[in-house]
Amino acid sequence: MNCFTTTDKGMAAVIKVVTIRKSSLWRLLGSIFVLLLVLSSIYLESWKIVTTNIHYIPFGISASVSLGKTQAQDITDAEHLRQIARKVQVAGVNCEALLDGDKNEIKAALSLKTNASIPLMDSFYLNITTNCTDFQKQRGYIMSSLTNEERNFSIAFSVMVYKDAEMVERLLRAIYRPHNVYCIHVDYKSPLEFFRAISAIANCFPNVFIASKRVDVRWGTFTVLEPELICMEELWRYRKWKYFINLTGQEFPLKTNYELVKILTAYNGSVD
Structure with a gap:
């Protein structure tokens, strides 16, 4: 048989409330920790996708530029890009054919790419x-x-x-x-x-x-x-x-x- 005074019962109630609140706090902290793990995984996966698709021109490939004077004219951005492609030569790449979507040239350009950056x-x-x-x-x-x-x-x-x-x-x-x-x-x-x-x-x-x-x-x-x-x-x-x-x-x-x-x-x- 357990006997409790009014004071004992009050203390027991307080201890119970504190225990419940402490338990709730741990559950909340646990939920936050799991959420942070999920967000970190998403961020790392996104960063992996971004860095996987970043490619650098291999060191040693140089671009030579030979530009003459052009006449002032109102041209489209697409044509302006083609003008650049006709004037700027990159060793191993035909830029004009690349802009035109030539499959062989795209394949050749892809063969030059590297994920390693020095x-x-x-x-x-x-x-x-x-x-x-x-x-x-x-x-x-x-x-x-x-x-x-x-x-x-x-x-x-x-x-x-x-x-x-x-x-x-x-x-x-x-x-x-x-x-x-x-x-x-x-x-x-x-x-x-x-x-x-x-x-x-x-x-x-x-x-x-x-x-x-x-x-x-x-x-x-x-x-x-x-x-x-x-x-x-x-x-x-x-x-x-x-x-x-x-x-x-x-x-x-x-x-x-x-x-x-x-x-x-x-x-x-x-x-x-």
Whole structure:
């Protein structure tokens, strides 16, 4: 026979409630843990799919560019791509046939792909830029304006960088045109070899320069904006450009220079 006083019964009730709440808490934590595992699995599987479909041009394949003057004309984007394909030769690939959907050429191009990427160290750019002409050819820079429309619509770019010379060089190669102008700001904290690599790349182009003042950029402070102002001031001496676009070294353009010109022309001097 068990005997309980009123106080004992009250304590027993409290203990029971606490036990129930503690049990519920553990069940809740367990549910959250399972949910996190499921979400992590989904994320990893998605990342696996993305990385599986990322392919790099094998190191050693270089693109040579031979561009003549083109007449200003109103052409479609598809035709513009074919113009590029006819003028830019990539070793081992017929770009024009590839754009036309030639099955044999697609098969040949697929045979060149690789999922392995060999990172290019900063020192690589110090060596390859000793001969700027070879550097431009090997890395596939477009050294002539593709259309008169682009040639007559110069764009100024500022690029804020602090690491990964390979990524910065890929970005520059994608946006580079000889009629545009580019200011690159290298963070004051960046390693010396990185700064030398970016400077060597810039020295290979007459319209690319390193900002004269380097800022120690700290997120959430005025120093984030300061490099932009420095580049804008130094770009001002190049009076022919019509629009200014600011980028960072970790970005990549979604539009070609030709598409940018079309969009900015439609703005007619306004700013979005």
